[in-house]
Amino acid sequence: MNLQVNFCGIDMKNPLTxxxxxxxxxxxxxxxxxxxxxxxxxxxxxxxAWEGNPTPRIAETYGGMLNSVGLQNPGVDAWLxxxxxxxxxYDTRIIVNVAGHTIEEYTAVxxxxxxxPIDLLELNISCPNVSAGGVTFGTDPDMVRxxxxxxxxxxxxxxxxxxxxxxxxxxxxxxxxxxxxxxxLSLINxxxxxxxxxxxxxxxxxxxxxxxxxxxxxxxAVRMVYQVAxxxxxxxxxxxxxxxxxxxxxxxxxxxxxVAVGTAALSDPMAPVRILNxxxxxxxxxxxxxxxxxxxxxx
Amino acid sequence: MIETxxxxxxxxxxxxxxxxxxxxxxxxxxxxxxxxxxxxxxxDKSRLLPRPISVYDAEGDTLSLIYAVVGKGTEEFAAYQxxxxxxxTGPLGHGFPIEEALxxxxxxxxxxxxxxxxxxxxxxxxxxxxPELSITSVLGFRSMPWIQEPFPSYxxxxxxxxxxxxxxxxxxxxxxxxxxxxxxxxxxxxxxxGPIPMxxxxxxxxxxxxxxxxxxxxxxxxxxxxxxxxxxxxxTEGLKRVCKDGPVFSGKEVIFS
Numbered sequence: 001m002n003l004q005v006n007f008c009g010i011d012m013k014n015p016l017t018x019x020x021x022x023x024x025x026x027x028x029x030x031x032x033x034x035x036x037x038x039x040x041x042x043x044x045x046x047x048x049a050w051e052g053n054p055t056p057r058i059a060e061t062y063g064g065m066l067n068s069v070g071l072q073n074p075g076v077d078a079w080l081x082x083x084x085x086x087x088x089x090y091d092t093r094i095i096v097n098v099a100g101h102t103i104e105e106y107t108a109v110x111x112x113x114x115x116x117p118i119d120l121l122e123l124n125i126s127c128p129n130v131s132a133g134g135v136t137f138g139t140d141p142d143m144v145r146x147x148x149x150x151x152x153x154x155x156x157x158x159x160x161x162x163x164x165x166x167x168x169x170x171x172x173x174x175x176x177x178x179x180x181x182x183x184x185l186s187l188i189n190x191x192x193x194x195x196x197x198x199x200x201x202x203x204x205x206x207x208x209x210x211x212x213x214x215x216x217x218x219x220x221a222v223r224m225v226y227q228v229a230x231x232x233x234x235x236x237x238x239x240x241x242x243x244x245x246x247x248x249x250x251x252x253x254x255x256x257x258x259v260a261v262g263t264a265a266l267s268d269p270m271a272p273v274r275i276l277n278x279x280x281x282x283x284x285x286x287x288x289x290x291x292x293x294x295x296x297x298x299x
Numbered sequence: 300m301i302e303t304x305x306x307x308x309x310x311x312x313x314x315x316x317x318x319x320x321x322x323x324x325x326x327x328x329x330x331x332x333x334x335x336x337x338x339x340x341x342x343d344k345s346r347l348l349p350r351p352i353s354v355y356d357a358e359g360d361t362l363s364l365i366y367a368v369v370g371k372g373t374e375e376f377a378a379y380q381x382x383x384x385x386x387x388t389g390p391l392g393h394g395f396p397i398e399e400a401l402x403x404x405x406x407x408x409x410x411x412x413x414x415x416x417x418x419x420x421x422x423x424x425x426x427x428x429x430p431e432l433s434i435t436s437v438l439g440f441r442s443m444p445w446i447q448e449p450f451p452s453y454x455x456x457x458x459x460x461x462x463x464x465x466x467x468x469x470x471x472x473x474x475x476x477x478x479x480x481x482x483x484x485x486x487x488x489x490x491x492x493g494p495i496p497m498x499x500x501x502x503x504x505x506x507x508x509x510x511x512x513x514x515x516x517x518x519x520x521x522x523x524x525x526x527x528x529x530x531x532x533x534x535t536e537g538l539k540r541v542c543k544d545g546p547v548f549s550g551k552e553v554i555f556s
Contacts, residue, residue, distance in 0.1 A: 027525035027543060030300045043528075051538060058521040058529035060372075063345045067521065069528045072538060214347055266522035267340070267347040269388070270302070 001283055002290040003276075005038070007235055007257050008158035008183050010119055012038035012093055015252065015291055016276055019239045019262030020044055020097035020122060020162075021069065022213075025087045031269035034090040036276060041237075041260060042079075042087070044099035044124045047108040049075040053129060059195045059204040064214030064241075065263060066193050068207040070129040071099045076112045084116065093119040095160065100124075101133040103147050107154045114156045121157050122237075123148065123182075126164035126189035128211045135189075138164040141176035148180025158183040160237065165217075165224055166192050174228045185228060186237035186260070188221045214263040215241040222254050229255020229296055243271070245278025255296040300524070301326045302388045307381050308361060314445035317413075318377050319355065321363045327389045328357040333421035334394025334490070334515055334547045337364070338523040340386040341372050349388070349523045350376070351542065353417035353492070353515075362387075365416035365446075391523060392546050395421055395490045395513055401429050403488035403511070409471050409501060411439035411493025415446055417515065421490060422453040435478065439471040439493060440464075472500040479508050489550075491515065499555040512550025516541045 003014040017039040018028075025034060025042065034040055052072030059066040073079070087094055096118050100106035110121060125147060127134035137143050144161075152159050161177040163170060165188040174185055190211025195204045203209075221240025229236055238256030241263070242248060248259045264271040279291075288294055301324075309321040327337060331354050338349030350372050356363035368377050379385060400406045406425060408418040415438055422434055434454035438444065442464045450456045458465035459474035467474055471493070487508070491498050492515035505512045518541040521529030525543025532541050533554040539545065 022527060024526040024528075027522075030524070031302065049537075052528065052531065055529075055531065056519040057531075058348070058519050058527070060346060060348045063347070065347055065521065067527065067529060072528045072531065263347065266527050267349070269522070269524055269526070 001280065002292070003280070005257055005292060008120060010093060010158070012258065014038040014276060015248065015258045016272055017041045017095060017237060017258055017260045018265060018272065019260040020124070022262040022265050025083065028265065028269055032273045034087070035092055036273055037092045038258060039093035039095050039119065040087060040090070041095040041122060042083070042097060043073060044071045044097040044127065045073050045076050045079050045109060046071065046099045047076055047105050047112070049073065049078065050099070054206040056204060056206055057210070059210065061193070061195055061212065061216070063216035064212055066195055066205060066210035066212055067190070068129045068205045068210035070207070071127055071134070073099065076109045080112070080116055084118070088117065095120045095122050097122045097124050097162070098151070099127065099133065101130065103150045105133065106147060106151050110151050110154045114154070118157060120160055121155055122160040122162050122186055123151055124162050126162050128164070128166065128190060128192045128209070129207065135164045135166060138173065139167050141172050144173055144176040145180040148177050148182050152181035160184040160186050162189055163187040164189045165220055170224045171227055171231045174232045178232050178234055182234060184235045184237065185232065186239065187228060188217070188224050188240045191217055191220065213241070215243050217241045218247065222250055225251055225256050226254040226298060242275065245275050245280070245282045248275060248279045249282050249294065252291065252295050253298050255298075257295060300388065300391075301330065303327070304384050305362070305387050307379055307383050307385060309381055310377075310379055313365065316368050317365065317445060318368065319363060319365050320376065320379070321361050322385065322387065323360050324362040324387060325360040327387065328360055328362045331357050331362070331390035332394040333397065333424045334417055334492075335390040335392050336546065337362070337387050337389030338391060339376060341375050343375055346372050346375070348521060351391070351520050351523050353413075354390070354420050355416040356420050356423065365413070367413050388524070392542055393544065395515070395547050397424060397428065399511065399513070400425055400488045400490065401432065402486070404485035405433045405435060405487045407435050407437060407475070407487060407489040407510075409437045409475065409489060409491040409493070411471055411497045414491070414493030414515065417492055418490065419449065422450065426453050437471050437474050437478070439497065470500070471497060472504065475501070476504070484509065487511065489513070495555055502550050502553070502555060505550050510550070513547050514550060514553055515547045516545050516553070
């Protein structure tokens with residue numbers, strides 16, 4: 001059985017990665033050997049430390065959750081010094097999610113990562129929890145082209161652009177990312193959501209709104225991966241509500257080359273290990289010898 | 300870190316809206332330290348996130364938890380019967396620094412509401428380590444105390460309640476000041492767990508009374524094991540995670556907003 005995939009010219013031992021923001025190398029390494037991952041995608045890193053948003057930052061919803069963490073991160077210098085060496089102990093590819101409020105902030109991070117031993121960059125123009133950058137860039141095709149092009153100019157690693165589902169036409173945004181020079185796409189980031197505590201008569205999140213994730217959003221994600229895969233000839237990391245090995249197969253059939261496990265790894269820290277085993281069981285059961293043979297098979 | 304499916308040994312309502320659940324969880328019971336917590340997971344798959352619950356006691360194979368029914372998840376827990384199973388991970392976080400308390404002349408355990416149960420386990424472990432240690436429990440209630448035993452077996456118990464039903468009208472900070480006015484100054488270590496305003500008020504008097512304080516924080520958590528950054532605490536060393544770096548922080552370090 002072959003699980004190996006090639007993504008932007010890089011061999012991955014299997015198609016599984018983590019979704020940025022739901023993965024912390026040290027916290028998850030207490031539960032499983034990170035070397036099982038095809039790639040580890042780390043939380044968004046900015047040029048300087050970000051404090052994130054006020055609390056409460058988390059709300060549970062039916063079959064999902066809302067978060068308004070707001071890309072709290074230690075900044076790229078501290079990350080390179082402390083977090084990267086930890087991750088390098090493991091035999092897995094490293095994808096760094098890059099955050100910024102402005103084009104200059106994005107390019108500053110990418111420049112500092114030029115000589116770092118990492119495999120790919122993931123440009124976060126889709127976080128709904130920041131007031132500048134993030135999703136404000138990712139919803140305007142002209143802006144997407146501009147920021148992707150500026151970042152691609154400084155990038156030494158292949159550039160994945162992470163897309164937001166909070167748009168009318170995701171294909172238009174995907175094309176803009178391709179035109180800007182993206183090597184790959186990842187989708188979807190969280191949907192903008194809200195929850196009101198009706199007894200207290202106020203929003204649960206301090207920021208009122210936040211990113212909606214979890215199994216409840218999977219049909220939206222599968223639909224968007226399918227639409228983008230049909231329209232744009234770039235490799236895709238599919239994500240959004242992946243809970244099982246069958247979900248991974250579903251995203252691959254929709255056209256994804258790799259699949260990220262996000263919220264599942266918050267409710268079940270060992271989710272990637274379980275999901276990988278389930279994927280193998282699925283392949284065994286349905287006679288799939290090579291994971292690549294089912295990619296994009298849906299007309 | 301232990302992730303396991305535990306059998307419920309006992310489930311008992313101990314006060315209005317407050318329940319005690321005893322689990323057979325030998326590995327967690329053996330490893331848990333005072334002030335650490337466990338995550339309980341719902342069986343209803345529409346509820347993804349764990350509920351963090353503090354540890355009331357750990358004895359042999361048994362892990363005892365006291366929790367309040369505050370929403371759908373804890374409502375689900377309260378409906379479980381003895382013999383049923385529940386998914387649990389733990390022990391999680393960093394608890395109270397027992398070694399620091401053992402050096403004190405008096406240890407004050409200050410709890411309010413659902414912050415009281417973890418202090419039982421803390422007092423018990425302190426007594427096990429040093430039977431002659433002077434422990435004073437200062438417990439805050441809205442009205443009549445819903446928990447007392449076994450605190451008197453560890454030392455003095457000073458109750459305080461908003462309506463005076465327990466004999467002292469006022470909050471735990473008033474009760475603490477009253478206690479300090481009646482007893483000679485000495486090396487005091489204080490462990491507190493309860494509402495943020497209570498702990499903030501204690502922090503404000505820590506210097507005046509020469510207290511070495513440690514606070515156990517509560518925050519709405521996501522994953523409960525340090526991955527999601529949903530539960531930040533402001534500290535003098537920047538943001539830390541309540542679930543992983545805490546929930547216990549030094550009174551010199553934590554910044555209450």
